[in-house]
Amino acid sequence: MSPLTRLLEVVGRLFVGLLLAFLYLPIVIMGLMSFNASPFYMLPIEWSTTWYVQLAGNAQLVDASLYSLKIALATALIATTLGTAASLALFRYEFKGKKILQALLLPPIAIPWLITGTAMLVFFFGVGIGRGLHALILGHVALALPYVIIVNNARLKTFAPELEEAARSLGANQWQVTRRVTLPWIAPSVVAGALFAFAVSFDQFVVSYFLATPGQTTLPVEIYAAIRKGFTPEINAVSTIIIVLSMALMLFTARFYKFGGND
Amino acid sequence: MASVEVRNLSRSFGTFKALDDVSISFEDGGFYALLGPSGSGKTTLLRLIAGFGYPDQGHIAIGGESVERVPLEKRNIGMVFQSYALFPNMNVFDNIAFGLDVRGVPREDAAREVRRALELVQLSELETRRPHQLSGGQRQRVALARAIVINPRVLLLDEPLGALDKALRLDMQVELKRIQREVGITTIFVTHDQEEALTMSDRIGILRAGQLVEEGAPEDIYRRPKTRFAATFLGEANIFEGIWTDGRLRLADGTLLETAPGAGRGATGEPGCCLIRPEQVRIAGENDGGTGNRLEGRITRRLFAGNWTTVFVDYQGKTIRVGQANTDFLKLEDGSKVTLAFSGSNTIPLQS
Secondary structure, three states: OOHHHHHHHHHHHHHHHHHHHHHHHHHHHHHHHOOEOOOOOOOOOOEOOHHHHHHHHOHHHHHHHHHHHHHHHHHHHHHHHHHHHHHHHHHHOOOOOHHHHHHHOOHHHHOOHHHHHHHHHHHHHHHOOOOOHHHHHHHHHHHHHHHHHHHHHHHHOOOOHHHHHHHHHOOOOHHHHHHHHHHHHHHHHHHHHHHHHHHHHHHOOHHHHHHOEOOEOOHHHHHHHHHHHOOOOHHHHHHHHHHHHHHHHHHHHHHHHHHHOOO | OOOEEEEEEEEEEOOEEEEEEEEEEEOOOOEEEEEOOOOOOHHHHHHHHHOOOOOOEEEEEEOOEEOOOOOHHHOOEEEEOOOOOOOOOOOHHHHHHHHHHOOOOOHHHHHHHHHHHHHHOOOHHHOOOOHHHOOHHHHHHHHHHHHHOOOOOEEEEEOOOOOOOHHHHHHHHHHHHHHHHHHOOEEEEEEOOHHHHHHHOOEEEEEEOOEEEEEEOHHHHHHOOOEHHHHHHOOOOEEEEEEEEOOEEEOOOOOEEOOOOOOOOOOOOOEEEEEEOHHHOEEEOOOOOOOOEEEEEEEEEEEEOOOOEEEEEEEOOEEEEEEEOOHHHHHOOOOOEEEEEEOHHHOEEEEO
């Protein structure tokens, strides 16, 4: 090995190390601090679960968390159902304007959420939808749909259309074909799409900030408000819970991907 | 089991006429090959019989029942795809059971039928395997079992052996034929492989540019084709062009070729052509008199292929192939003059 290669290898390792550190260190520190009795991040850590206890007593944070969870689950369910159906339609049929429709899926992902949120607020008030739970779910579903459709479309590209033809030639009706042949193949992307939808909704700040009614807000909005009023380590506690849950979900999905995939 | 009747069938894709007024009958229990180059419409014809899409014009009847507006899933046909199209999320047993399941056949009856089909294709020990754990030939058998287990009225095969290597293809030809005989099902298969069509089928339909050019038993089409296209597409052919003169073909050098009677004969003065198969041409000895057609030529090349030798003879600037299972041919020398002899009854007039 030449000295240059060795040098490059060292630089490469250093780069990866720094990358991982910047990604995960803040999270690890937050997790540790959520168990630190000192509200001012004093070291050494004095282990305690006070912040978790206080969090349980903080009705506002707990309410906001449950509200966010409710919206995210509803969004995931609705966006996954509609999005998967849309993907199947785009896969199966040729119709006028199909290309345009597919192209229209991409801009919503690129448009800043601030702009989408403002536009939604103006539009929802204009047509009388207003704000509140229904408006939040509607808005989040609209944001999440493109992700679901794009993830499913990618998976459907690997699906052989003859499989549907074969199933139909064997006497299966449209529903049987979908349920027994097509959906099993795209199951991994349906799950991935649902996770995306859940994440888009659960993480959503801007659109939620605009569409939530003042009394009842989502967790990201509540955290933002809490930080402005003065940071309390309860936020660390709630964030740690969310991170642990979402990591567990991701690991579970990764396993599912492995077993759901075919070759 | 049922016969299939196709009448005046047409189908276009945009401006491309994939099928143009095709009529053909498939008798009950027969084994039919649809043969043609790619783009000839053979696959379109098969897919229309299956019910993938509807014809622009014409009629299709299966077992006397008009089906051209019946959707695919209600036609009760068995279809084998070139890619086999086995369901990757199901094992061999479930793949074969699929058609019975969606029909609501009770589990126990379905299991019995599936086992019988597995036995028929000799795969009984593999029922729990997944498609990706099978070899090409095994997948082919599963696809076949899955298609016939539903007891379809017709079995449709789209280039079923196209994806197999040559040795396996020959085995599967024999196997497919055995299974078809055992089940006694009307079978239509699409192929571009003329040898496959000749060895397997009871009847062959040859298509070109969306039209049925010729149809008949393999031996008839091979020995006495009616059209130049069929003559050259199916097997090796020597074609002579000339002017018809009282049922004989006058070549450019004035030689008159005796020909067999047939619709391909034109009226005196009309241009036309005729066929003589390489294996029907003899190299005549020096004192070999005899009747029939005789042409003088010069050997240009000899091709030894084990059980077969082809000699290329130059006649008036045209290459004539002479094929024999005769190794004496090897003793002939390139450049030597020879007399070619072939009987008039094997010289077939062709429509161009």
